[in-house]
Amino acid sequence: MKILLAGGAGYIGSHTAVALLKAGYQVVVLDNFDNSSPEAVRRVEELTHKPVVLYEADAADKAAVLNIMKQEQPDCVIHFAGLKAVGESVKQPLRYYRNNIDTTLTLLECMELTGCRKIVFSSSATVYGEENPAPCNEEMPKGSCTNPYGWTKSMMEQILQDAAVADKNLGVVLLRYFNPIGAHESGRIGENPRGIPNNLMPYVTQVAVGKRERLTVFGGDYDTPDGTCLRDYIHVMDLAEGHVAAVEYGAGHNGVEIFNLGTGQPYSVLDIVNTFQQVNNISVAYEIGPRRAGDLPVVYADATKAKTVLGWQAKRSLADMCRDSWNWQKNNPEGY
Ligand code: NAD
Ligand code: UFG
Numbered sequence: 416m417k418i419l420l421a422g423g424a425g426y427i428g429s430h431t432a433v434a435l436l437k438a439g440y441q442v443v444v445l446d447n448f449d450n451s452s453p454e455a456v457r458r459v460e461e462l463t464h465k466p467v468v469l470y471e472a473d474a475a476d477k478a479a480v481l482n483i484m485k486q487e488q489p490d491c492v493i494h495f496a497g498l499k500a501v502g503e504s505v506k507q508p509l510r511y512y513r514n515n516i517d518t519t520l521t522l523l524e525c526m527e528l529t530g531c532r533k534i535v536f537s538s539s540a541t542v543y544g545e546e547n548p549a550p551c552n553e554e555m556p557k558g559s560c561t562n563p564y565g566w567t568k569s570m571m572e573q574i575l576q577d578a579a580v581a582d583k584n585l586g587v588v589l590l591r592y593f594n595p596i597g598a599h600e601s602g603r604i605g606e607n608p609r610g611i612p613n614n615l616m617p618y619v620t621q622v623a624v625g626k627r628e629r630l631t632v633f634g635g636d637y638d639t640p641d642g643t644c645l646r647d648y649i650h651v652m653d654l655a656e657g658h659v660a661a662v663e664y665g666a667g668h669n670g671v672e673i674f675n676l677g678t679g680q681p682y683s684v685l686d687i688v689n690t691f692q693q694v695n696n697i698s699v700a701y702e703i704g705p706r707r708a709g710d711l712p713v714v715y716a717d718a719t720k721a722k723t724v725l726g727w728q729a730k731r732s733l734a735d736m737c738r739d740s741w742n743w744q745k746n747n748p749e750g751y
Contacts, residue, residue: 419443419489421494427495428495430651430654431654437463448471462603473518480525481525497518504564512567534575541564544558545561548713575587579670583669589671592654595649597650597737597739602742603746605740616687619740629702631704647679649678652739653676674724679716
């Protein structure tokens, strides 16, 4: 089976490419390198000793996507292509709506034109909004998002659901990721943020490697055991393997199915910092600062459905996540 990874040169896409190739799938990557590098795809080939067909293209460019899909005839599309920085989305909402929604519409139109009827979509726990108390399960109605990025995810889920209502041959798997961290255990591929990291783990690793002075912990006065926010951190290779399970499930099902991809185990910001320091025997300077606008105190998954229906569950520990994040950062201090 051949899988087209739109946005496949990015952090989650490159790890998923490794997992798919290992499971025997053929992989085609389409990326405009807006937030990634072709080097990631080269390293996927190096790690797996398997070829990846790579196209530099915009997933919103209908002529380009149509050509690629006619040429490659993929059995399934995984749609990772999107802008994902929450704060940037508040400042540049139109760019976020344009890119994220156009890529989704274009991919769906080109799938229809070429007879590809299976899509797996990168959604986010953010669609649960603030209304749903943790642990979030897939039966809960979506909530209100706190930023345009989150709304694009919520809207794209709706677009995909409507498309599946209209076309009974379409199979849609919506994957709601919680907090992916870590890297492939080889240390050859990993997360490569541009500029100052928005997310916790890349900030921690950049402090450890000496690129940033200290981490600011956003808020120490939440109603949680140590006062810092709780999240469901998941190793990116577990997440990648979740995509393989989703592709396999999707091959045999039409309609829409939603799965949380998380561990179901919440950890605090200080758990991350402390585990990172212990496992890697390195210190991370930090200070407790003010809360960050829009952060929810506690977000974690009910991970039961993916286990029951997909037969998938996360296997790697927080120590594995911290070790592999550091292994990637220390071997690639400047990224790719
Ligand atoms: P990433 O930025 O590393 O990967 C996204 C990839 O899409 C990049 O390679 C980028 O160049 C590409 N891209 C963006 N717009 C494109 C376009 N118009 N045409 C072609 N390529 C385009 O991000 P990631 O962490 O790998 O995230 C992958 C997906 O998962 C995104 O949709 C993201 O919103 C979603 N997601 C990520 C997280 C997270 O914490 N990393 C959490 C929930 C959901
Ligand atoms: N944090 C800090 N300091 C930092 C960065 C983060 O203390 O420098 C804290 C945050 O306050 C939060 C935790 O670390 O408590 C995790 O923050 P991240 O930014 O890594 O992740 P979020 O949970 O805020 O966001 C993630 C994804 C988004 C998604 C959101 C939905 O990155 O794409 O989950 O829950 F929308």
